[in-house]
Amino acid sequence: MWFARHLDSVLRPLFLCCMRLFLRRTMISTKLSLKPNEYYQQTFQKDLIVLHFTAGGTAAGAVNWWSSDQGATKVATAYIVDLDGTVCETFPPKFWAFHLGTSSAKLERRSIGIEIVNWGPLRVDPTDRTKLNSWPRNWLNPFCRFEERDRYVHKLWRGEQFWMAYPQAQVAAIRDLVAILTRDFSIPTQLPPASKLMEFDSSFFASFCGVAAHHNFRVDKTDVGPAFDWTTLGV
Numbered sequence: 001m002w003f004a005r006h007l008d009s010v011l012r013p014l015f016l017c018c019m020r021l022f023l024r025r026t027m028i029s030t031k032l033s034l035k036p037n038e039y040y041q042q043t044f045q046k047d048l049i050v051l052h053f054t055a056g057g058t059a060a061g062a063v064n065w066w067s068s069d070q071g072a073t074k075v076a077t078a079y080i081v082d083l084d085g086t087v088c089e090t091f092p093p094k095f096w097a098f099h100l101g102t103s104s105a106k107l108e109r110r111s112i113g114i115e116i117v118n119w120g121p122l123r124v125d126p127t128d129r130t131k132l133n134s135w136p137r138n139w140l141n142p143f144c145r146f147e148e149r150d151r152y153v154h155k156l157w158r159g160e161q162f163w164m165a166y167p168q169a170q171v172a173a174i175r176d177l178v179a180i181l182t183r184d185f186s187i188p189t190q191l192p193p194a195s196k197l198m199e200f201d202s203s204f205f206a207s208f209c210g211v212a213a214h215h216n217f218r219v220d221k222t223d224v225g226p227a228f229d230w231t232t233l234g235v
């Protein structure tokens with residue numbers, strides 16, 4: 001019994017450490033790093049992870065957008081997960097930047113933001129009802145055909161009906177990244193209760209610790225939206 005108990009206390013941290021190193025080496029890229037003046041190099045305790053989508057097609061596009069003001073607003077997230085599952089760390093997650101746009105600086109500081117490359121809502125092409133488009137060029141940017149049912153989710157929510165699906169490789173990378181961050185920063189591994197998961201509730205989420213989405217903090221935001229399957233996080 002003694003051996004079994006202590007074996008677990010030795011092997012488990014060792015296993016987690018190896019897993020972390022493995023994931024770090026294989027998954028986390030720093031190819032899209034921000035300049036030090038584009039985020040706050042101040043350390044606060046983290047107890048919250050917030051998922052976003054980029055409303056764009058590439059990770060580089062999101063980072064270029066943040067960098068376009070040369071650090072004036074310090075809007076960014078520490079991570080972006082690309083469509084193929086590549087995880088880019090744009091700045092060290094112990095630091096912070098604005099990613100929620102609420103009136104609470106405390107929320108921004110205690111949270112780690114993860115952007116997920118995804119167009120978000122899709123709309124039916126006005127001249128060809130068999131196609132779905134994303135928002136650029138006034139919702140004329142082609143995304144997929146209706147028959148490609150694995151590329152979108154059909155659910156009426158916050159005024160939109162169709163949502164870009166999250167590819168499997170991307171979902172797996174998000175799950176791994178959340179596992180690493182909850183462990184590294186001792187963030188509670190919990191989701192909002194089912195009744196709050198897709199809701200905006202500023203007073204509830206002001207003190208929530210765990211994994212949440214931007215749409216929980218802003219009624220005017222649709223990320224991470226109904227296409228994201230929370231059960232895939234394994235939290």
Ligand SMILES: [Zn+2]
Nearest residue numbers: 052053214223
């Ligand atoms: Zn967002």
